[in-house]
Amino acid sequence: MSTDTSTGAATGTSTGGAAGAGGGTATIKKPRRRRAPAHEAPGLTWRAKLRRDWPLLVMNLPMLLIVVAFWWIPALGNVIAFQDYNPYTDGILGSPVIGFTNFALLFEDPQFLRAIANTLSITAFQLVFYFPVPILLALLLNSIVSARLRAFVQGVVYMPFFFSWVLVIAIFQQMFGGAGLLAQILREHGYEGVDWMTNSDTFILLITSQTIWKDAGWGAIIFLAALSTIDPHLYEAAAVDGARRWRRMWHITLPGLRPVIVLLLILRLGDALNVGFEQFMLQRSAVGSEASEVFDTFVYWSGLRTGDLGYGAAAGLFKGLVGLLLILAANRVAHAMGERGVYSRS
Amino acid sequence: MPTPNPTRRGFLGLVGASVLVAGCAEKRQAPKGTAVAADKLSSLVPTRVPYEIPGLKPDLPGSEFVQPGFLKRPAEMVQAVTTPPLTSGKEVTAMTPLWGTVPPGLGSNSYYDEVNKRLGGVVRFNISDGNTYGDKLSTVLASGDVPEMVMIPQWELTKIGHFTEAANKLFADLSPYLAGDKAKEFPLLANYDTAAWQYGVFGGVLQGIPWQNDPYPFATFVREDIMKKLGLEHPKSADDLVTLGKAITSPKDKRWAFGGGMEQEVQRAFGVPREWRKKSDGTLEYKYETEEFAAHIEFVTKLFEAGYVHPDVVANKDADNKAIFGSGEIVIYRDGLGAWHEALGRFQADNPDFDMQIVDPYPAKPGGRLIMWRNEPASMFVFIKKGLGDARTRELLALSNWASGPFGTQEYELCYNGVEGKHYNVVNGQVKQTALGRKEVAPTYLFLSGRPNANAMSQYDGLVQSLWDWQTKASKILENDPFVGIRVETPSKMAGMATPTEDKMQEIFRGKRPVSEWPKILKEWQEQGGNEAREFYMKVARENGRL
């Protein structure tokens, strides 16, 4: 036995790495989650807690300072959402308070509902058809046996993340547009050319494939990191118990990834009204605004029309509120399913 | 407080938050735009005193709407300003956009050093990418902390809410220094078109030093070499465009007839006004409301339907026309006049056959009425910070005056090209940048003012003459709108409606909406700001005796 082998005790606890995070479905033995005596004992006075936890507060302090200075205080500026704000004549203190008028203006616009509907259907569609892709990609990469090949493929697939949307769409246009490679090849062989870039009915497929091409490799990285925290002994033990490849994936790999998947799912829901801006602006004339109007583009256009910062702030607050509610709701569902989620009850 | 309109009440009822109503107040109206009558305007802006460059006579005479043409580079450039404008020794701070690569900064840029030496003081530029300039501008304006001089393009200031109020609060009133004969102190500024100066009036105050525009916003250009190969002639009417579209388009050869923006040329050909037009019943109608506009939509939609428009343009109305024009994938497109020499410079070196020509203005039907839109007289403005004091404001105006030297002056040469022998050499009567020039010369000083344009790209065969001929023809059919000589600031509601409305028009072209939807889109435009704007414009027109 060399120094880096595990002791019996360590093996025991290490299963917790996957199962403790994973939850019910694992067939392998799952240690009971014991409550830490010192830290979760209820009924401590705040003084006692402070005495115990002050090192944590010290650790939090640098982050707190930055967040307060560059987020909390500036975020107070959002009060202009409730004002008829004019930065030049009245300023933030002098502008008249008009309550929820800016919000009402937002809802009054018939295009608003269309934009919300488009945005939410894109989010829903991409939750099903984009969200799993980085996970599957990570699993695929992880299953490549040759380390060199694996590193190469990983290095390649995450590169498109660094391309701008302008470039990604230009590439798609040159491949699949009416004057693109595909269309020209078809024409050379006597067929009708195709144009996949201007079909509003398949727009959602188009943008999702663009998103997959651009972001999936990047998105896989975090899952690769999560995969690396799964204890390899679990696989060996399962193999010895007769679990084949797919069973091991189902019972060890996926439970190991579950906390990350759940976390990212919740965060993605918090971004439900954020499906991107540039990608839609650039393809607006191709498919028409009926198909391409999303929350951010709507706010941009109506903001231009009203030229009003208060209105823009109201839109931002609305988006944030929806995101927050979705996060909290998803978090609650996650708790009900025995997951930790993002925001834990103490 | 006016009663909330039904939709809003409906929404609040829906939410069931009647409490909110109490806290819900009407917003003040968005700025309605302002107008300054012709007679009052003249008391605000400089009296024009044309500046003749001593000893320099253009080969082709200029006139109000035709740029003077220079068939070869003048041998001697004239020094227009003899005393250095900067006298206080205090650094000038200026915020300007920049299109192009970033030059080395102050201290490591000999071009800056040379110009500053000539100016008698240092200008510290705060430059920003022209494409994202608006983001920085709106932030800086809202923060209230502006540099001494700020260049603001017209297309950015329309996006800034309450711009007129911002300008009135942050920037100096220039009338005390420039109105009427006072401008004689700054002869190069007094040389500007009066119309351009009038455009610098915001909220009844002269604030911006204008960057003078050409009167012609754009023209139709063709690839003459390809047209010749196909045995085709320039279009003589919009009808010819259909014939040309059919004759040129051949997807198999990767060739389409038209690039983007053609609809604007078609509008002009159909006789659509650039903005407002007087109707026979004495009211005003906007371009969208004219019969000609509706007809043009039908016409352009047919061009798209027939597949005569390049697919990249179909997919993106803002697609880059220049590259596909250079490669011969499109043969006819619309662009600003400056695109001509730019394209020749870019494409002719590698493809000597590349021949680009400008198309004479054409009507809708053969023999129909010809018009040319008259562009806005100014497109960018330089503002001077308020409260700098009399002496400093004068000093900065002198700097602007210096930077306004037209083609043929040493000041112009220095701003554009730097120092001869160092940043450029003159070879065969043409300016050739040196390596140092390419690296260091970024024409930031030009953005401290504007200047009348000249037609002087004599390095391209025949360009100067053809452009002069075209301008001479176009100048005869220039159409004035009812507001020439009055400064009207577009009401922001109406300005904001323009893009959404024209986006929908683009969707009709591309078959994403039926042509029959246009009246509905028009109605939306009218209801959401158009009618209100008409009332405002009619009032202005009536007050000025234009109706």
Add this chain to the structure above:
Amino acid sequence: MTASTLSRRRGGRRPSRLAPWEEPPSAAGRLGKGTLITLILVAVLGPLYTIVLTSLSSAKTVTEAGGLVLVPDGITFEAYRQIFSDTVVSRAILVSTGVTIVGTLISAGVSVLGAYSLSRPGSFLHRPLLFSILLMFVFFPGIIPVYLMVSGLGLKDSYWSLILPTAVSAFNVVVLRSFFMNIPKEILDSARIDGAGEFRILFRIVLPMSKAVTAVVAMFYAVGYWNAWFNAMLYIDDTRKWPLALILRQYVVDSNPLPAATAGVTGDAPPTLAIKMAIVVIAVIPALILYPLVQRHFTKGVIVGAVKG
């Protein structure tokens, strides 16, 4: 314990051969996987090929292609030469490198400390502090208030304005925290019983066990700093302090608004597509350098090793 598990943990990488308990993949499975990987590689490398090729093509070739070049017609490094001969660019590379290194260190450090401090449900002020990070994830403070804060703190024209406003990413903190919380409690508790303080637990146990995610988060931050241009545009007036991302943007501008073009302000040779694509390639290079460094930490069995160490 077999020899195979030993070697698996040693070099930090999985060896190219299968563990003895691993069944050899079926022929069909290998074929399927091979095809899939090939397809993925083609889908990315194809466009990348045209991008690199375009960046290496002459203006003439690009003009004839009317866009990205698919068929090579002579190779020239002119675009790269033009970019790198620009002294402004070399200076900006230094600025970007400095900002990225310092920024990443600060961000990763602050985030690791912050995430760990939030990984103990029930601790003092745990909920409000965590909630404020969550709020940060969904609400944005708006450009102008942040601008006022930055200039109020006197950070305008300072490199700190490129670091501090974006130093904390709520997403990264939440992800780090989640990974920290996945560490079996038993390990932490036993350390605590042994008398280890929070700092000691973080640096001796939690961090070594979270190398992969820490490396990933550091990379997220590094890439963010390297590509950031918006804050520099707002806060840095002195072009000598501009980072590379902002300098390179200026090369990409060619769709000029009318007046500048009509006045001929742009000169006669607007930047070519070759230069634009060279810039795309340049932007990807740091990523290529960075990734192998990060990937090294994707090691199996860290948890087991950490307990011993």
